[in-house]
Amino acid sequence: MWVGKENDPKRGSDLLAILLTSIKAGTRTPLIINTRAGDVIASLTDELKEKEDSGFVNSTNSGLLRTVVGRLRMHAAPVSFMDLDGSQVSVLERKAASLAKGAIRNERPMVLPPIPTELHLTGVKLSKITQSIAYRNIIKLRCVHDRPRTEKVMEKIIRRVKEANSRSPSRKQVWSSLRSKDFSKPLRIFLWKCAHDAYKVGMYWDKQSMDPILRERSRCKHDGEINSMEHILTKCECVGQELVWESIRNMWKNRTNVMFPEQCMGSILGSPISVIKDEDGRPSQGLTRLYRLVVTEAASFVWAIRCERVIRNGDEPHCRVEVANRWTAALGRRAELDFKLMNRKLGKKSIPISQVLDTWIGTCVINTSKWQGSQMVTSCGVLVGSSQDSRAGIG
Incomplete structure (x- = not known):
């Protein structure tokens, strides 16, 4: 009872x-x-x-x-x-x-x-x-019935987190993690809809009752695969997702000297509850928070440029340089938000300086930082050190 x-x-x-x-x-x-x-x-x-x-x-x-x-x-x-x-x-x-x-x-x-x-x-x-x-x-x-599509996604999340962390989270823990204060409201909504498989992509359009023109939306025009959310975020051959995840893999390699985990729908939605360990095998708060932020921000960014490409640009692929620069700017804005939240005038809403440093140190998002006693003076910037290729074609 x-x-x-x-x-x-x-x-x-x-x-x-x-x-x-x-x-x-x-x-x-x-x-x-x-x-x-x-x-x-x-x-x-x-x-x-x-x-x-x-x-x-x-x-x-x-x-x-x-x-x-x-x-x-x-x-x-x-x-x-x-x-x-x-x-x-x-x-x-x-x-x-x-x-x-x-x-x-x-x-x-x-x-x-x-x-x-x-x-x-x-x-x-x-x-x-x-x-x-x-x-x-x-x-x-009310008698609440579990949605079959939600249950399938939830099983993927729990299975993936268990594989990565050797522990199986409860459904309540998963839902609570998607509402983390580290996420903006639009990002929380995006993650919540993904967990419910609520976006109208993929098999949503592949129904007998649909008009043949609409049924074409179920397939990706670039590789012919079912255009599911997982396909869009991690498998689509169009310019976007692979470039973003490759950028994160390089950043993670420079920070930790280990390979970044391959991503799927379960790992993306399970990232807010996943725990990353350091070289000594102990849970690292900085790496865990960095992983949580970059994975969710990357997924949201890939979805945004996909919608822009399909709805606004007639499915015309973006330029690789444009995608790279926009992703760099998006991640830089997220890091800059953390730097602004270090201000103690914000009271309970402020973030400890040590937490911000543990998260972003070694990721090239800090232009200049130095300690003066107990205070840190930081000029906030975005990912510096862009390669020549990323500036090619820019006048």
Whole structure:
């Protein structure tokens, strides 16, 4: 009843422990519950009235929380909570941890006794309802069906991340990563639509009901392949994607001295949650953030120039020099944004100088940088050191 995509396993285990303790102790035994989960204590005491008034709409593990509240209301003896956060681990905690490890091996199903409905409130208090609370409760009542196309993309993402990082992320982690604060709003929208396979490309046009002229859109005019989003971003032979990824491969090689991973739809959408390790095999925050930024920016850029080519230019390929220079400028603008966000006047929205340096150092996006005490003076610029070929034909 409390297992769901929106639930927090750690918090759920604390609530479950309280529920099982109250059941085992009986309703007439005084309880003193010691826990380090201060948020759980707050949910069962100070914040309980507010949560009940709103229908537990913003609560994780809301089903289990309702059950625990009902069970504690059945308890006739006093119930006390003690917050152990900040104190040393006691002998009792070590014993509890040992019992928990033993319980993991117990696979017998657990049947909980029913809680009378009059002991826990349902719905929302009418005098406290707002449009936001009403909307959230209505959404929770809806029966959500997974879209087959979304599921296929999600499986690709999870499989690719697992191959790269030896761990399988949850769907919630994937969706949350696509809303990273490192991404602009247009980029978030682009990634969200890609994850849902919502763009009208490829097989969308290859339907019997479509006009023959429209069905031609399902195939790439440059290589005859199905014009899917993955094909557009990583496989199309037209000038654009290969040039951009080659630029990133060279930059990555100069920065890390290792080969840049081959990209596909799963790796592009999985880049926000992927972890890159340094030469010592330890997770590197700088490399991870650089990988996340350049992969997503590259995908968005390739999609933008493809749309420009097909819609505005009659599918006439761009000049290689133009694509290279525009990609250089796009990546430079993203780096320059990071430099501007180092300003401490921005308060919580500012980015630490060390984080920006760890991200962009060694990528030729910093023209001049030097330390003066604890301050860094930086003249922000775009990828300097362009080759002669990239300027060929420019008067």
